[in-house]
Amino acid sequence: MPTHSAPALLTIVICNYNYAPYLGGAIDSALRQTAPGVRVMVIDDGSSDGSRDIILGYGDRIEAVFQPNGGQVSAYNHALRRLGTPCVIFLDADDQLQPDAAEAVLAAFAAGDYVKIQFRLEVMTADGTLTGVQVPQSSDVTDCGMRLRDGWLYPSPPGSGNAYRVDALRRIFPVPVTADNIHGADFYAIYGIALVGGVGSLDRPLGRYRVHRHTTAQTGRSDSASLSLANAEDALAGARQSARRWAILRGLAWERLGIVLPAEFLDFSAEKAHFATLLHGAPLTRRWHWFRHESSRYFHTIAANPFWSARKKLAVWCLTALCLVPVASISNRAVRYIANPLARAGY
Incomplete structure (x- = not known):
């Protein structure tokens, strides 16, 4: 009898712009996920540094999308039009995920009625050295949607430390792309999603955040x-x-x-x-x-x-x-x- 693989439940979307030195590490970390059926999509935002060759080198192991340079907001909009899985992680091209990140967030989604699961990130320097620092400093997201309605931004990791329900995120996106609004797509995802439903938090590091400054x-x-x-x-x-x-x-x-x-x-x-x-x-x-x-x-x-x-x-x-x-x-x-x-x- 024919066997049928389980449907893919999560896509890791890597938005890249001129991060060739780090891009391979991000893609490899996405491909190493222990959860079955995780898809990997790489959206290149008009890079000019050799990123295209790196992306093409992965062949059909990833979905490669090349767009003219339009900024992170444009890349998020593009990804959300294409996604075919119920969940997504937007991984910055210079960051990395632990192998069990997708498995952990999918289990958390299954255990509660959440539209977002966030997790801690270990901070590393530009050369990949771990600093011993984790973000966010606080992981309390109790009533964050209600607090957001009062104007309080809740403690959240940077973009790579968040997994979303795609149907919920599509209630916020697409976000308008204008001359002064081409970056910061993760701001709209992180805070907009809390207006749609509950946010869950995993109090352990499941990825690494690179600091260049x-x-x-x-x-x-x-x-x-x-x-x-x-x-x-x-x-x-x-x-x-x-x-x-x-x-x-x-x-x-x-x-x-x-x-x-x-x-x-x-x-x-x-x-x-x-x-x-x-x-x-x-x-x-x-x-x-x-x-x-x-x-x-x-x-x-x-x-x-x-x-x-x-x-x-x-x-x-x-x-x-x-x-x-x-x-x-x-x-x-x-x-x-x-x-x-x-x-x-x-x-």
Whole structure:
């Protein structure tokens, strides 16, 4: 009698743009999944660095999609039009998954009524060295959809640490592609999905997140890159981009879901970006001025944070107070410690 293989339940979509040095590692990690029938789709966003040859080298083991350069939002839109599995992981081309990642998230989907399962990522440097840091720092996603309706962004890993139900994600996507909205597709996926249904969390690392930015410990300079974990120009630029994306998400939430979101969001990560940019390397008088006249929103995202324990709130308050120490080496170290988890690991 003929045998029939089990239907594919999950696709790992790798969105790539000029990441040839890392692309093979991402694809290999997707192909090594222990769960049966996992599909791998690679969307190349008009790369010019030899990525095409790497992709074609995998033959029919992957689904290769080549599109003109249009940015990450365009790639997500394209993928969601093509997907034929009920679940998806969007893996950044410089990141990697553990072999049992798909197996673990599929089991979690089967065990509960979730539209997203998130998991921790181990942070590695550009050359693949593990730092001992994991993200997110907090994995509490209790009532995150309700909190999001109040404007609170919940703790989530970067894009590679999330698995989604495709039917739910299609209620948010496609996202408009405009001149100022070509990147940050994971923002709409991560937060938009919580407006559609429940989010589950696996409190163990199932992947690796690569950080390309140099920290102060590595460079000996007090540059803005040391104030952010994310692969962005600087922390403040990332906060401003999040504000623009929130405005777009508000429009999508109303048009497609009938949900009214607040005009502004609340997120300690965004507030600490402003805090770190203003206070790192600043004279004592400037730091005092910030505490007395500009810090109310920063401290509100600590005191009222619905995802933090009282112990964590107290710890961040105490660390923030160290920024008033007149010794620059102490105050700057405190700023970096708050702003970037890698600073806590000596990077």
